[in-house]
Amino acid sequence: MLNGSMVALITPMTGSGEVDYASLEKLVEFHIDRGTDAIVSVGTTGESATLSLAEHLAVVKQTxxxxxxxxxxxxxxGGNATAKVIELTQALGQLDVAAMLCVTPYYNKPTQQGLIAHYRAVADSTDIPQILYNVPGRTGVDMLPETVAELALHSKIIGVKEATGDLSRSSRLRQLCPADFLLYSGDDATACEFLLLGGNGVISVANNLVPAEFKAMCDAALAGNATLAHRLDAPLTGLYSELFCEANPIPVKWAVHRMGLINNNHIRLPLTELSDTYHGQLLQAMNKARIEVN
Structure with a gap:
């Protein structure tokens, strides 16, 4: 089972915008050394929307x-055209991936029945376990708990990443879905409570910066130790808000660069590097979390 503290890993790039594989290797070692439980490669935080198909596959393969x-x-x-998602899924299926994370089709605004048909078609196209991903704030579509519960009956669909920040969703999902269906938080600010309410793990942005600390918080929450989990979570709360002062992954990529973990802060258009306005407050949150910066 894929449980615990997972990182939605950034994709480092050179100054000219190519993937920086030397920095990618450094990031992978950083997370292994600090106990991260799993890496999500080329998700939203990994700039999936602006990588070509060849780059997408190459980054996952190298990771x-x-x-x-x-x-x-x-x-x-993930993607917003079912046929293209199936093409990508089948290509990724040739690699040694533990599972795939499939965001709801964005911009199209499918109905709940459209979501069910989409995910069933994707799951039917592969033998690799699939994790649903609901983040309506970015996609413009909300996959309801009842829809998730219906999809959870598919043998290849093993879990959902719920990124609404609505903790009532976790209880509703647990009530509706099979006992072995995996529930992941995609909202760092509510992740501790999500785990204490019975969640299985967190796919986190902040984990890019504080993997050991985030892992300790997740372990405490999964063990049901609310007092310890809250104490470990407290220094990280500033990061949870400041890492979204501009669109993800703009702030987290800037912060990882300030930590010296990647060689360049390049991010692909239409996103641009973090505005000077936010440098001070993000550095303050990093200082509170005891993160060393260059």
Missing amino acids: IAFAAGRIPVIAGN
Whole structure:
């Protein structure tokens, strides 16, 4: 089972905008060394929307190679055209991925029946476990708990990443879905409570910066130790808000660069580098979390 503290890993790039594989290897080692439970490669935080198909596959392939079996790698396979998602899914299925994370089709605004048909078609096209991903704030469509419950009956659909920040969703999903269906938080600010309410893990943006600390919080929450989990979570709360002062992954990529973990802060258009206005407050949140910066 894929449980615990998972990182929605950034995709480092050179100054000219190419993927920086030397920095990628460094990031993978950073997370293995600090106990992260799984890596999500080329999700939203990994700039999936602006990578070509060839780049997408290459980044996932290299991440798996760098991990060398020491940590599971989950590949992002979402998109807004079912046929293209199936094409990507089948290509990723040739790699040694532990599972795939499939965001709801964005911009199209499918109905709940459209979502069911989409995810069933994708799951039917592969033998690799699929994780649903609901983030209506970015996609413009909300996959309802009842829809998730229907999809949870598919043998290849093993879990959902719920990124609404609505904690009542976790209880509703647990009530409706099979006992072994995996519930992941995609909202760092409410992740601790999500786990204490019975969630199985967190796919996190902040984990890019504080993997050991985030892992400790997740472990405490999964063990049901609310007092310890809240104490470990408290220094990280500033990060949870400041890492979204501009669209993800703009702030987190800037912060990881300030930590010296990647060689360049390049991010692909239409996103641009973090505005000077936000540098001070993000640095303050990093200082509260005891993160060393260059």
